[in-house]
Amino acid sequence: MFKGKKIFGLVAILAGSMITPAIAQTPDKGCIVLKSVAETEQAVVNAKGEKSTKLVPLSKVVPGGEVIWTVTANNICKVPSDKVSVDLPVPEHMTYVASSAIGPGADIQFSVDGKTFAAADALTVVENGATRKARAEEYRRVRWTFKNSLAPEAQAFGRFRAVVN
Amino acid sequence: MKSIKQQLRRARLAVVALGLIGATPSAFAAGTDFGTDITNTASVNYSVSGVPQTAINSSPTGNSIPGTPGVPTTFKVDKKIIFVAEETNNAATVTSPGLTQVVTVFRVSNTSNGAQDYGLAADNIQPPAVIFGRTDDFDMSNFTYHISGAACSTATLTTPTFNSEPAVTHIEQLGEDACVYVFVRSDTPVSPTAANGLASTIRLKVTATTDASNGVTAEVETLALDNPAVVDVVFADAGVLNGNTVEDGISLAFDQYLVGTLTVTKTAAVISDGFSAAGQAKAIPGAILEYTITIQNNGLVTSGAALTELVPANTTYVANSTTLNGAAVSDVAGTMPYVSGGAISSPAAAAGVINPGSTAAEKAVVRFRVTIN
Numbered sequence: 001m002f003k004g005k006k007i008f009g010l011v012a013i014l015a016g017s018m019i020t021p022a023i024a025q026t027p028d029k030g031c032i033v034l035k036s037v038a039e040t041e042q043a044v045v046n047a048k049g050e051k052s053t054k055l056v057p058l059s060k061v062v063p064g065g066e067v068i069w070t071v072t073a074n075n076i077c078k079v080p081s082d083k084v085s086v087d088l089p090v091p092e093h094m095t096y097v098a099s100s101a102i103g104p105g106a107d108i109q110f111s112v113d114g115k116t117f118a119a120a121d122a123l124t125v126v127e128n129g130a131t132r133k134a135r136a137e138e139y140r141r142v143r144w145t146f147k148n149s150l151a152p153e154a155q156a157f158g159r160f161r162a163v164v165n
Numbered sequence: 166m167k168s169i170k171q172q173l174r175r176a177r178l179a180v181v182a183l184g185l186i187g188a189t190p191s192a193f194a195a196g197t198d199f200g201t202d203i204t205n206t207a208s209v210n211y212s213v214s215g216v217p218q219t220a221i222n223s224s225p226t227g228n229s230i231p232g233t234p235g236v237p238t239t240f241k242v243d244k245k246i247i248f249v250a251e252e253t254n255n256a257a258t259v260t261s262p263g264l265t266q267v268v269t270v271f272r273v274s275n276t277s278n279g280a281q282d283y284g285l286a287a288d289n290i291q292p293p294a295v296i297f298g299r300t301d302d303f304d305m306s307n308f309t310y311h312i313s314g315a316a317c318s319t320a321t322l323t324t325p326t327f328n329s330e331p332a333v334t335h336i337e338q339l340g341e342d343a344c345v346y347v348f349v350r351s352d353t354p355v356s357p358t359a360a361n362g363l364a365s366t367i368r369l370k371v372t373a374t375t376d377a378s379n380g381v382t383a384e385v386e387t388l389a390l391d392n393p394a395v396v397d398v399v400f401a402d403a404g405v406l407n408g409n410t411v412e413d414g415i416s417l418a419f420d421q422y423l424v425g426t427l428t429v430t431k432t433a434a435v436i437s438d439g440f441s442a443a444g445q446a447k448a449i450p451g452a453i454l455e456y457t458i459t460i461q462n463n464g465l466v467t468s469g470a471a472l473t474e475l476v477p478a479n480t481t482y483v484a485n486s487t488t489l490n491g492a493a494v495s496d497v498a499g500t501m502p503y504v505s506g507g508a509i510s511s512p513a514a515a516a517g518v519i520n521p522g523s524t525a526a527e528k529a530v531v532r533f534r535v536t537i538n
Contacts, residue, residue: 028230029229029230029231030218030221030229030230030231031211031213031218031229032209032211032221032229033221033227033228033229034207034208034209034221034222034227034228035224035226035227035228036205036206036207036223036224036225036238037225037238038205038238038240038393048168060243060387060398061240061241062199062242062243062244062278062399063195063196063197063245063278064196064245069205069238069241071207071223072227073365074227075208076229079213079214080213081212081213082211082212082213082214082215083210083211083212083217084209085209085210085211086207086208087207087208087209087210087270088207088223089207091204091205092203092204093197093201093203093242102411120326123258129302131502139518143292150211153453162430164196165196165197165201165241
């Protein structure tokens with residue numbers, strides 16, 4: 001029995017390898033460490049009385065509360081990563097906050113269905129047979145496509161705000 | 166160096182501006198249920214040396230293993246407690262001395278993001294300002310709480326009738342965006358503590374309590390940082406009226422008991438003066454005046470209602486001119502019968518019984534005539 005299972009597992013791995021044959025690194029480690037965190041913004045006043053905000057771990061999150069999602073990609077290889085494209089969904093029970101997506105050096109695109117991506121100005125939806133511009137609250141996925149290669153040890157990040165419904 | 170600094174400053178300003186734009190859309194009044202897990206996983210596609218790599222999914226601490234599901238970044242939606250207790254009809258409840266189990270009605274509405282228990286406790290603690298224009302004169306006792314079986318809508322405030330609902334200690338799991346009517350019953354002290362026209366203001370204190378504590382254990386706001394794995398508690402109840410404190414998980418509402426009152430009005434009309442045309446009689450010596458005394462009951466049905474009335478000075482009673490609700494009342498000791506006090510009643514009611522109400526069928530009307538000396 002055990003033998004049989006192991007063989008099956010091996011076959012599965014081989015099948016997986018055949019689908020994506022070009023693996024530059026060892027199969028168990030890629031070139032990018034991808035991290036996604038949910039944080040909240042906190043107002044702070046420094047010794048000079050200047051007000052600013054900083055990101056802190058989530059405090060209580062209730063309906064209407066705003067959460068800042070940040071995804072970071074770190075290149076841990078000794079070679080650059082190219083065509084880096086990061087996707088982060090707008091989670092269920094949350095609504096994307098208009099114009100809140102940022103990502104230095106990235107083209108930012110949105111999707112309402114998870115399949116078709118376009119810039120905010122170009123994204124459309126079909127409603128009752130008519131095509132109209134998608135509204136920010138309809139975005140379900142954000143994609144950052146980084147224009148430049150991610151150098152070894154470099155970090156890229158994308159961020160957006162969303163409100164708990 | 167300077168230009169980089171400037172750029173940084175510009176970037177920071179941009180972030181602040183974005184924060185200001187952030188609107189708060191709300192699909193539902195109370196929002197996503199507390200306890201709901203919000204999860205999110207990012208993914209990255211990339212190439213190395215022109216060769217596409219297997220996508221990597223994110224984890225909260227960083228994942229670099231391709232082709233695995235990653236670990237979703239997750240937090241639980243916390244509990245936002247919003248509720249309000251209200252008096253329903255903006256009027257006092259009529260009682261009478263010694264009357265027990267007198268019913269007042271409140272509504273408790275839950276707009277928290279999930280079902281919530283509420284403890285109920287009534288007492289004689291007073292609001293910061295008098296209600297219904299009456300000061301508090303006496304205390305009610307033996308408060309009991311009953312949840313109405315009547316339908317409740319948060320949109321429309323009604324005052325349902327007590328229908329022998331059983332006594333309870335708390336409201337069990339009041340649903341999101343739902344409300345219930347709560348009957349508070351209490352006993353009126355005997356006379357003279359409770360007397361005609363005196364009022365008692367009572368308070369209903371509704372406290373958000375933890376589930377399965379039978380209304381005993383108050384919810385406590387979580388003061389520490391969010392624990393993404395558990396449901397924390399945030400108080401968001403308003404507190405603008407009646408000495409309520411904002412965001413304390415308590416809502417106070419006040420109602421009033423009023424010992425039934427009789428209002429008495431007395432009018433006089435000149436019937437004839439012996440000279441003027443009908444309807445134009447003047448109050449000159451020798452003219453006949455008719456007094457009309459109307460007694461209206463604004464409280465509960467009475468027993469033993471009696472009227473004592475004097476014949477005004479400088480007038481002479483017209484013998485056998487007294488009527489009650491249009492029926493003749495015999496003179497007593499040769500004068501107006503109510504001089505020595507006599508029972509009055511609503512038409513068709515037993516002696517001493519005045520039914521509450523303002524119609525002719527409920528008011529007692531006494532008339533008698535005098536001659537101006």
